Amino acid sequence: MRRGFFIAALLLIVMLFSQVAAAADEMLIYHWWTAGGEKEAIDALLEVYQKQNPDVTIVDNPVPGGAGVEMKAVMKSLILAGQPPSTFQVHAGAEAQLYVDNGLMDPINELWEKHGWAEVVPQDLQDLLKFNGDYYLVPVNVHRANLFFYNKKVFDEHNITPPTTIEELLEICEKLDAAGITPLALGSRYKWEAAHLFETILLASAGPEFYVDYFQGKARATDPQFIEALTVFGKLIGYGNKDHSAFTWDQAANRIMTGEAAFHNNGDWVKGYLTGAGYEAGVDFDVFVLPVGSFGLVVDGFGLPSGAPGRDATLRFLETILTPEGQQAFNPIKGSIPARSDLDDSIYDEISRKMMADLAQDTLVPSAVHGSAAPDAFMSDWTDVIHRFLYTGDVEQTARELDARAVEHGLVQ
Numbered sequence: 102m103r104r105g106f107f108i109a110a111l112l113l114i115v116m117l118f119s120q121v122a123a124a125a126d127e128m129l130i131y132h133w134w135t136a137g138g139e140k141e142a143i144d145a146l147l148e149v150y151q152k153q154n155p156d157v158t159i160v161d162n163p164v165p166g167g168a169g170v171e172m173k174a175v176m177k178s179l180i181l182a183g184q185p186p187s188t189f190q191v192h193a194g195a196e197a198q199l200y201v202d203n204g205l206m207d208p209i210n211e212l213w214e215k216h217g218w219a220e221v222v223p224q225d226l227q228d229l230l231k232f233n234g235d236y237y238l239v240p241v242n243v244h245r246a247n248l249f250f251y252n253k254k255v256f257d258e259h260n261i262t263p264p265t266t267i268e269e270l271l272e273i274c275e276k277l278d279a280a281g282i283t284p285l286a287l288g289s290r291y292k293w294e295a296a297h298l299f300e301t302i303l304l305a306s307a308g309p310e311f312y313v314d315y316f317q318g319k320a321r322a323t324d325p326q327f328i329e330a331l332t333v334f335g336k337l338i339g340y341g342n343k344d345h346s347a348f349t350w351d352q353a354a355n356r357i358m359t360g361e362a363a364f365h366n367n368g369d370w371v372k373g374y375l376t377g378a379g380y381e382a383g384v385d386f387d388v389f390v391l392p393v394g395s396f397g398l399v400v401d402g403f404g405l406p407s408g409a410p411g412r413d414a415t416l417r418f419l420e421t422i423l424t425p426e427g428q429q430a431f432n433p434i435k436g437s438i439p440a441r442s443d444l445d446d447s448i449y450d451e452i453s454r455k456m457m458a459d460l461a462q463d464t465l466v467p468s469a470v471h472g473s474a475a476p477d478a479f480m481s482d483w484t485d486v487i488h489r490f491l492y493t494g495d496v497e498q499t500a501r502e503l504d505a506r507a508v509e510h511g512l513v514q
């Protein structure tokens with residue numbers, strides 16, 4: 102009897118122990134990198150990690166939907182249900198701050214100190230990874246939002262020099278349109294694609310100072326600069342394909358290569374997508390920046406959710422992300438540039454090297470559509486209103502609605 106009890110207790114201990122051991126060696130990761138270029142980039146990073154940590158089982162959970170529109174909802178329900186994954190993709194800045202302010206993430210100062218990351222990650226980036234004096238995130242990359250990718254052959258054939266101002270952009274649209282070519286490849290399948298374009302136009306038309314003030318609640322959608330930006334946006338949309346609701350960002354980007362349109366506005370994940378599809382940067386397609394001198398900053402990060410499973414394995418993954426090996430495996434494929442400034446740039450193409458130079462000298466403007474500049478709940482409403490504008494084209498009404506949302510969300514009084 103006593104012997105039977107002893108064996109049962111021993112079995113129970115062994116079972117419990119093996120469960121804990123299994124959990125410790127498992128890393129459950131969520132991200133939204135499912136499009137061409139994105140998937141290959143995260144696979145390359147996870148491969149580096151797996152090689153360094155052969156004992157860990159990676160449970161990869163990619164959630165389709167560019168810019169994380171779908172994944173963010175999944176994450177909120179999991180975390181609210183008390184089931185956080187080991188780690189998940191989150192934009193640096195406001196988007197991550199929501200989790201931090203609600204006590205859902207643990208600081209990772211020790212990792213930052215141990216590796217001396219403060220010495221190699223630019224200060225402006227660190228400001229988006231640190232909250233109330235503590236580090237919570239490890240950055241994977243630096244993307245740039247305010248870019249236009251264009252078909253080089255189409256531009257050359259029509260003697261078009263890439264524009265440096267909004268006025269020139271609109272002139273090019275007119276020229277292409279007159280030649281029977283759809284100027285702008287537009288997608289709006291998940292709504293954010295249109296909001297991304299408007300964010301770029303707002304920055305280019307109203308300037309970085311107004312842009313920053315607006316997302317901080319110090320300027321309003323009813324201000325003349327904002328009204329002007331909406332007016333330009335309306336004109337530009339008039340030069341886009343009308344069937345935009347059918348297209349995701351990558352499908353829209355693809356249209357510039359099939360010759361169905363001449364250019365597409367998006368972040369440099371488009372470069373990862375196009376090069377992954379076999380097109381050559383600088384030959385088949387190229388890129389122009391608007392406004393020149395501003396760097397629309399998009400930074401993807403990973404952190405440590407409180408009470409998450411596989412904590413040790415996750416801490417080791419966070420370390421891998423910022424190792425030279427991790428950065429150099431991920432970024433050339435993704436179209437982004439590294440989050441460390443001390444790495445060999447010879448493995449990057451000319452476009453990325455230009456982005457590195459610009460990052461060091463331009464005005465850095467965190468993207469709102471990609472989570473860094475304004476609270477998520479406000480941006481979700483903002484995106485809905487901008488998306489509706491594609492159909493109404495009503496500048497005054499849209500400005501009033503956006504202003505009302507800013508008041509509702511407490512961004513302005």
Ligand code: BGC
Pocket residue numbers: 133139166167168169244370399400401471
């Ligand atoms: C992310 C990029 C991603 C893009 C499209 C952005 O929000 O920061 O890493 O490639 O969305 O999915």
